[in-house]
Amino acid sequence: MTDFVVVGGGVGGLVAARRLVLAGRSVTLLEASERLGGTVTSHTVGGIVLDAGAESFATRGGTVVALAKSLGLGDDVVEPLAEGAWLQPAEGAAFRLPENSLLGIPSWPLASDVIAAIGFRSAFRAYVESLIPAPYGAKSVTLGELVRRRMGSDVVDRLVNPIVRGVHSVDADELELDAAAPGLRKALLRVGYLAGAVADLRQTSARAGSAVAGIRGGVHRLVDNLGSDLSRFGVDVRLGVSAASVEADSVTTADGERIDGTVIVAAPGLLGGGTAPGRRVVLATLVVDEPRLDAAPRGTGVLVADGAPGIRARALTHATAKWRWLAEAAEGKHVLRLSYDADAADDVDLAEIARADASALLGVPLDPSSTVDFARVAWYRPGRERYTPNGMLVVGETIAGTGIASIVAQSEALAGSLVDDSNG
Ligand SMILES: Cc1cc2nc3c(=O)[nH]c(=O)nc-3n(C[C@H](O)[C@H](O)[C@H](O)COP(=O)(O)OP(=O)(O)OC[C@H]3O[C@@H](n4cnc5c(N)ncnc54)[C@H](O)[C@@H]3O)c2cc1C
CATH class of the missing domain: 3.50.50.60 (FAD/NAD(P)-binding domain)
Incomplete structure (x- = not known):
C-alpha cells in the first residue's frame, strides 16, 4: 500500500x-x-537538441x-529576445502584432499599430468601450464573448483568434475567459473597461519582467x-x-x-x-542554413489567421530569433517550428509544405538545398x-x-x- x-x-x-x-x-x-x-520532451534535429513540444512558459x-x-x-531561466511576433491575416500582407496588447486585445485601440492591423473604423469601435466604463461583459464565459461584447467582432476575428488558435488550438469563443487570461475579469471589474484592464494587467506583468520565459537548453x-x-x-x-x-x-x-x-x-x-473532442497537432521543425534569416524578418515568428491563402501552417516560430541560447547552439543555422492541424499535415510531404510555408511567411524564399534537417512530431491532445x-x-x-x-x-x-x- x-x-x-x-x-x-x-x-x-x-x-x-x-x-x-x-x-x-x-x-x-x-x-x-x-x-x-x-x-x-526533446528531440535532436540537425545536431541540435530542441524542445519537441512546449518551448516556453508563462511567468x-x-x-x-x-x-x-x-x-x-x-x-538558466531566460527571457525571449524582444523582437515581437507578426500576424499573417487572411487578406493582405503580414504585420507586426500590436505592441501593447494581451492575447491580441489592445490596451490603446487607437494606437497606430492597431489601426494598421484592423483599420480605423474597427479600431474606433474598440475604443468606444472606454467611453462607457461599466462591468458590461464581465459575466462572459469565454474570452471571445467578452472581447466581442466590449470591442466588437473585428478585434476577435482579426487579432485575438489568430493568437489564441496559435497557443491553444481553439477559437476564442471556445476558450474559458479565466483559463485564457487569468485576472482579466477582475481587472475589468476594477477598471471598468477592457482596454484599461489590459493596460492594468500589462503593467503588473511588466513589473514582473517578460510574460513568457524559457530554459537555456x-x-x-x-x-x-x-x-x-x-x-x-x-x-x-x-x-x-x-x-x-x-x-x-x-x-x-x-x-x-x-x-x-x-x-x-x-x-x-x-x-x-x-470531454470536448480531442485534437491532433503536428509540429514540423526545419533547421535551415539561410543567412537572409539572420535579420529575423518576422521577429520571433508569425501567427496565421484562418483562410490565409496558400498557407497550411497555423503558426511559425523563428526559434533562433526568439532564444539567444538556441542561436548560439545553432551556430549560424536557423530553427523554424511550424504547427499544423493534423488534417492539414496528413498525407503530404510535410518537409516540402513546411519549407513552402516558411518561405511565404518569412518573405524569404528557402531553397530546398538550404534545409539541413527536418523533423515531424505528432501530438494528440484529448479534450x-x-x-x-x-x-x-x-x-x-x-x-x-x-x-x-x-x-x-x-x-x-x-x-x-x-x-x-x-x-x-
Ligand atoms: C506542440 C505543442 C507545443 C506546446 N507548447 C507549449 C508552450 O510553449 N508553453 C506551454 O506552457 N505549453 C505548451 N504546450 C502545452 C503543454 O505542453 C501541455 O499543456 C502540458 O505539457 C500538459 O501536461 P500534462 O501533464 O497535463 O499532460 P501530458 O503532457 O499529456 O502528460 C500526461 C502523461 O500521462 C500519460 N498517460 C496517459 N494515459 C495514461 C494511462 N492510462 N496510464 C498511465 N499514464 C498515462 C501520458 O503518456 C503522458 O506522459 C504545448 C503543447 C503541444 C502539443
Whole structure:
C-alpha cells in the first residue's frame, strides 16, 4: 500500500508526485509510455537538441520560475529576445502584432499599430468601450464573448483568434475567459473597461519582467530534473505501466495489477468525463542554413489567421530569433517550428509544405538545398474534461487548461492541499 498513486508522468503528475514525496508521503507514479515528461520532451534535429513540444512558459504568478529554481535551473531561466511576433491575416500582407496588447486585445485601440492591423473604423469601435466604463461583459464565459461584447467582432476575428488558435488550438469563443487570461475579469471589474484592464494587467506583468520565459537548453530540462528528483526522493516510478481503470483509492493496471492508495489522475483523457473532442497537432521543425534569416524578418515568428491563402501552417516560430541560447547552439543555422492541424499535415510531404510555408511567411524564399534537417512530431491532445467523477483528484491539462504555468500552479496547489489537510 502506497499513500498516493499518481497516474501519468507529464508535468502535472511529476509536480504532484514531487510535492507529495517532499512532504514525506510514499508515492507510486504510473506512466504508460517509456519516458517521463508527456508533452514536454526533446528531440535532436540537425545536431541540435530542441524542445519537441512546449518551448516556453508563462511567468505569471512566478510558479514555474520558483519550480525551476527549486530544481537547480534558476540561473538558466531566460527571457525571449524582444523582437515581437507578426500576424499573417487572411487578406493582405503580414504585420507586426500590436505592441501593447494581451492575447491580441489592445490596451490603446487607437494606437497606430492597431489601426494598421484592423483599420480605423474597427479600431474606433474598440475604443468606444472606454467611453462607457461599466462591468458590461464581465459575466462572459469565454474570452471571445467578452472581447466581442466590449470591442466588437473585428478585434476577435482579426487579432485575438489568430493568437489564441496559435497557443491553444481553439477559437476564442471556445476558450474559458479565466483559463485564457487569468485576472482579466477582475481587472475589468476594477477598471471598468477592457482596454484599461489590459493596460492594468500589462503593467503588473511588466513589473514582473517578460510574460513568457524559457530554459537555456530547452524547457524539457524541467521534466528531466523533476524525474531525477523523483528517483532521488524514492518515488516508485513505473514506466510502461498503463492504468486501465481508476477509483478514488485504487488503480487497476492494463496487466490487471491492483495498486491501492489515494489516486491522483494526471493523464488527460483517462476519465473521459463528458470531454470536448480531442485534437491532433503536428509540429514540423526545419533547421535551415539561410543567412537572409539572420535579420529575423518576422521577429520571433508569425501567427496565421484562418483562410490565409496558400498557407497550411497555423503558426511559425523563428526559434533562433526568439532564444539567444538556441542561436548560439545553432551556430549560424536557423530553427523554424511550424504547427499544423493534423488534417492539414496528413498525407503530404510535410518537409516540402513546411519549407513552402516558411518561405511565404518569412518573405524569404528557402531553397530546398538550404534545409539541413527536418523533423515531424505528432501530438494528440484529448479534450478538456467538463466534469470529473465525484471524489476523483485530477491534475494537469485536463482541468487546469493548456500550458505549463497553469498546470504547475494547479498541481502544486492540489498536492499541497492534500498534505496540508492530512497534516492538520
Ligand atoms: C506542440 C505543442 C507545443 C506546446 N507548447 C507549449 C508552450 O510553449 N508553453 C506551454 O506552457 N505549453 C505548451 N504546450 C502545452 C503543454 O505542453 C501541455 O499543456 C502540458 O505539457 C500538459 O501536461 P500534462 O501533464 O497535463 O499532460 P501530458 O503532457 O499529456 O502528460 C500526461 C502523461 O500521462 C500519460 N498517460 C496517459 N494515459 C495514461 C494511462 N492510462 N496510464 C498511465 N499514464 C498515462 C501520458 O503518456 C503522458 O506522459 C504545448 C503543447 C503541444 C502539443
